[in-house]
Amino acid sequence: MLQVRGLSAGYQGNDVVHDVSFHVDPGEAVMIIGSNGAGKSTLFKTICGLLPPSTGQIILNGEDLAGMPAQHLVPLGMSFVSPERHLFPRMTVQENLSLGAYPRRPDPETLSVVMDVFPRLAERRRQHAGTMSGGEQQMLAVGRALMAKPRLLLLDEPSTGLAPKLAHEAYEALRILRKQGLTVLIAEQQVPLAMAFSDRGYVLENGSIQMEGTSSDLARNPEVRRAYLGVV
Amino acid sequence: MTATVFDGVVLGLQFGLLAAGLTLVYGLGGVLMLSYGQISVVSAIVVLFAMDAGLPTLGAVGLGLLAGALMGLIHDLTILRPVYRLQGESRVLLSLLLTLGVAFMIDGLLNWRYPLQGLRMRVGSGPIEIIGVRMPAGSVVASVITIVTLTGLLLFLRTTTLGRAVRSVIQDEEGARMVGIDPSRMLRLILILSGFLAALVAVTRSMVIPVDVQAGFSITVLALIVTVVGGLGSVVGALLAGIILGIAYSIAAAQIGTFMSLVILLLAAAVTILIRPSGLLGVKE
Numbered sequence: 001m002l003q004v005r006g007l008s009a010g011y012q013g014n015d016v017v018h019d020v021s022f023h024v025d026p027g028e029a030v031m032i033i034g035s036n037g038a039g040k041s042t043l044f045k046t047i048c049g050l051l052p053p054s055t056g057q058i059i060l061n062g063e064d065l066a067g068m069p070a071q072h073l074v075p076l077g078m079s080f081v082s083p084e085r086h087l088f089p090r091m092t093v094q095e096n097l098s099l100g101a102y103p104r105r106p107d108p109e110t111l112s113v114v115m116d117v118f119p120r121l122a123e124r125r126r127q128h129a130g131t132m133s134g135g136e137q138q139m140l141a142v143g144r145a146l147m148a149k150p151r152l153l154l155l156d157e158p159s160t161g162l163a164p165k166l167a168h169e170a171y172e173a174l175r176i177l178r179k180q181g182l183t184v185l186i187a188e189q190q191v192p193l194a195m196a197f198s199d200r201g202y203v204l205e206n207g208s209i210q211m212e213g214t215s216s217d218l219a220r221n222p223e224v225r226r227a228y229l230g231v232v
Numbered sequence: 233m234t235a236t237v238f239d240g241v242v243l244g245l246q247f248g249l250l251a252a253g254l255t256l257v258y259g260l261g262g263v264l265m266l267s268y269g270q271i272s273v274v275s276a277i278v279v280l281f282a283m284d285a286g287l288p289t290l291g292a293v294g295l296g297l298l299a300g301a302l303m304g305l306i307h308d309l310t311i312l313r314p315v316y317r318l319q320g321e322s323r324v325l326l327s328l329l330l331t332l333g334v335a336f337m338i339d340g341l342l343n344w345r346y347p348l349q350g351l352r353m354r355v356g357s358g359p360i361e362i363i364g365v366r367m368p369a370g371s372v373v374a375s376v377i378t379i380v381t382l383t384g385l386l387l388f389l390r391t392t393t394l395g396r397a398v399r400s401v402i403q404d405e406e407g408a409r410m411v412g413i414d415p416s417r418m419l420r421l422i423l424i425l426s427g428f429l430a431a432l433v434a435v436t437r438s439m440v441i442p443v444d445v446q447a448g449f450s451i452t453v454l455a456l457i458v459t460v461v462g463g464l465g466s467v468v469g470a471l472l473a474g475i476i477l478g479i480a481y482s483i484a485a486a487q488i489g490t491f492m493s494l495v496i497l498l499l500a501a502a503v504t505i506l507i508r509p510s511g512l513l514g515v516k517e
Contacts, residue, residue, distance in 0.1 A: 050406065074412030086407030088400045090515070099400055100411050102393065144411060 001026045001152055001183055002047075002078075007056030007066075009046040015054055016042040017207045024152065029174075029184040031194040031215065033228055034204035040187040041083070043204065044156045047185075048080035049073045060152070079150035083157040085141040089130025093121055096129050096140055100147025107149065113180070114143040117173045134161040138170065146177070153177075155186045159193060171197050191228040195219050203228075235365050236486045237479055242371045242440065244478020245378040250433050250451065251458035251470035252385060253426025259402045259465020261419040263315060263327040265307070268430055269451030270338040275300040275431030276351040276443040277342065289353070297431045304427020307331070308420045316416065335448060342445040350444030351434065370439035377436050381429070382471055389467065398422060402465045457497050461504045463514025473512055476500075 002024040010016040017039045024030045034040050045051040047058055049070035058066045060078055070080070088096050097114065098106045115122040118139040124132060129140055138158065145153060158174070159167035171193055178184060188194035195201070195215050203211040203224065211224065218224050225231040257265050279296035283289060311334055315327045342349075356369025389395040400408040401415045408415055433451065434443050458477060462469030477497055484496040504511060 048410070050409065069414075070409040071412050071414045074410070080410055082406075082410065084406075086404045086410055088403040088407060090403055091396070091399065095396060098393070099396055099408075099413070102397055102411050102413055105393070148412065 001028075001061060002185065003057070003059040004047065005057040005059070007043070007046065007053055007058065009042055009051055009053040009056075011042075011051075013054075015207070017046065019056070020204070020207070020209055022202050022209060022212070024183060024185050026151075026183055027181065028200065029178055029186065029198040031198040031201040032185070032187045032204050033189075033191050033194060033201060033218075033224075034187075035227070036189060038204045039207040040204055041156055042207075044080065044154055044185075044187055045082075048078065048154055050080075074148050074150075077149075077151040078154065079145035079148050079152075080154045081141050081145045081156065081158065083160040085137050087129040087137055087140055087144070090128055092126050092128055093132075093140055094125045096144050097121070097147050100144035102148075106147055110147055110149055114146050117176055118143055135163070135166040135170075138162060138166075139173075142170070142173070150182070152183045152185065155184060157187060157189060159188065159190050167193060191224075195229075236482050238362070238365050238367060239371075240479030240482030241475060242367070242375050242478070243481055244475035245375050245382075245471075246433070246437060246440070246474070247454060247458045247478050248382060248471035248474030249378045249429060249436065250455040251462060251474060252382065252467050253429035254452075254455045255459045255462060255464055255466060255470045256398075256402075256422050257419075257426050258459065260398065260422050261316075261415075262320070262323045263312060263331075263419075264324050265331045265426070266328060266452055267307070267331040267334040267338065268426070268455055269448035269453075270335045270342075271300055271303045271427050271430040272434040272437075272451050273342060273443065273445055273448045274303065274338060276434035276438060276447075277346060277349055277445065279353075279435065279438075280349060280351045293435055296435060297428055300431025300434075301424045301428040304423040304425070304430075305420070307334075307427070308423040312423075316419075335452070339445075339448055342448075346445055350442040351438040352442040353435065353438045355439050368440070374436035374439040377432070381432060382467070385425075385429075386467060394421075454497075457501045459511075461501050461511055463511025465515070466511070466513040469511055469513030473504075 005021050007020045008015045008018050020043060032040055042051065046053050049068050053066050056066060057064050060076060065073060088099065097111060101107060120136055121139055121143055124136060129137060142158065158170055162170060167190065174184065174197060186194055186198060195218065198215045201213065201215050201218050202209050254265060254268050257263050275296040278299040279292045282292035282295045311330050312327065315323055315330060318326055355373045359366040360369050360372045389399055397413045398418050400413055401418045405415050437443050458470055458473050461477060462473030477500055480496055480500055481493045485493045
C-alpha cells in the first residue's frame with residue numbers, strides 16, 4: 001500500500017532523516033520506534049506532505065506522492081494524526097468531525113463508527129475542541145482523521161499526553177478500527193504499547209533505519225529490549 | 233442625544249463592514265492589505281462612470297461590486313504571490329509594503345486622471361422616522377444593506393462547509409491542510425470576498441457622504457483601527473468594535489467637534505491594545 005524509498009528530509013537543507021526505506025502492506029499495522037529526536041516526527045510529516053522531502057519516493061498505491069502538499073493527499077486515502085493534534089479550537093466537536101470529511105458532507109455511517117469507538121465524543125458533541133482535556137482532544141484528532149475514510153492512517157505518538165489508562169483505551173479503539181480493515185502506520189515512544197498492537201516494526205535511530213522485523217521478533221531482540229523496553 | 237447615538241450606529245455599521253474584509257484577510261493569510269481603501273474608491277468610480285454611461289443604478293452598482301471582487305482576485309494572482317512565500321512577521325511586513333505601493337499607485341493615478349470625481353448616491357426623497365428620530369433615507373438604506381450583508385457573511389462562515397473551511401484556516405492552518413483544505417484557495421476566496429465588501433463599502437458610504445478619489449487612505453485607516461480594536465480575524469469583533477467606535481465618534485463630533493473624532497478613535501484603539509492586546513474578540517496566540 002505504502003512504499004517509502006530512499007527518503008531524506010529535514011529543515012532548511014539540514015536532513016534529519018537519511019535514506020529511509022520501508023513499506024506497509026494493506027491491512028497491516030506497522031510501527032516505527034526510536035528514541036526522542038530519532039527523526040520519527042520528521043519522517044511522518046514528510047510522508048503526509050507537511051514537509052517537502054529532499055530526495056526519495058513516497059509511493060501510495062502505485063503513485064509517487066513525494067513533494068505533494070498535505071491537502072492533496074487526504075483525498076487519496078491517507079490521513080495523518082499529529083502529536084500536536086492541530087484541532088480547530090473554537091469549533092465544536094461536531095464541526096471538527098464534519099470538517100474531517102471535507103469537501104464532502106460527513107457520512108452518517110462513518111460518524112456513528114467514530115462515536116461508537118469514542119463515546120466521549122458523542123457526549124461532548126457541542127463542546128468547543130479547545131476546552132476539552134488532552135485525552136479527549138486526542139480522541140477527536142483520531143476521529144477527525146477517520147471522517148475522511150482513510151485507507152491508511154498515520155499516527156504520530158497517539159499516546160502523547162495521555163494517562164496510562166487512557167493510552168490503553170486509545171489502543172483498544174485502534175484495534176477495533178484495524179478489525180474494520182484500516183491500515184495503520186504508527187510512531188510511538190511508549191514502545192510496549194506499539195509492540196503489542198503492530199504486526200511489524202522498524203527501529204529508527206539518528207534518522208536511519210537500524211533494524212526491522214516482526215513485532216514479536218523485535219520484542220525478543222536483546223538490543224531492542226535494552227534500549228526501548230527498559231530490560232537490563 | 234438619541235439622534236447622535238443613531239448617527240453613531242449608522243456610522244458604526246459602516247465601520248464594521250469596512251473592517252470585515254480586512255480582518256478576514258489578515259486572520260486567514262497574515263496579509264495586511266493597505267490598498268483596501270483604494271479598491272473601494274476605484275469601485276466607486278466604476279459605479280459613477282457606469283451611471284454616467286446611462287446604466288440603471290442597480291446595474292451600475294453590480295458592475296462596481298464586480299470590479300471590487302476582481303481587484304481582490306488580481307491582488308491574489310499578482311502582487312501577493314511573493315508574499316505567500318514568506319511566513320510570520322516577514323509576511324505581514326512584505327504585504328504591508330507591497331499593498332501600500334499599490335495604494336500609492338492607484339491614488340496617484342486617480343488624482344491625476346479624475347481629481348474632481350466623487351460618488352454620491354441619492355436614496356429616497358425625505359427623511360424616515362424611526363422611534364421618533366428623523367434619519368436621512370440614505371443612512372437607513374445603507375444600514376439595512378450593511379446589516380443584511382454582515383448577517384449573510386456570518387451565516388456563510390458559521391453554517392456552510394466552505395465557510396467553516398475558511399474559519400478552520402484562521403484557527404489552525406496546519407490542521408486545515410491535514411483534513412484536505414487548501415489554505416491558498418481559501419485565501420483567494422476571501423480576497424475576492426473582501427474586494428466585494430470594499431466595493432460595497434463605497435456604495436453604502438456614498439449614500440451618506442460623497443466618496444471622492446481622495447477617500448482611499450482614510451477608509452483604510454478607519455478599517456485598520458476598527459480591525460485592531462475588534463480583534464484580528466473576527467467578523468463579530470469587527471462589527472462590535474465598529475458600533476462602539478461609531479457611537480464614540482458621533483458623540484465626540486457632536487460634543488467636542490469633528491476635529492477631535494479621529495483622535496478619540498485612535499485613543500480608543502490605543503486603550504484597547506493596552507488592556508486587551510488581541511482586541512475585543514481576538515484570540516491570544
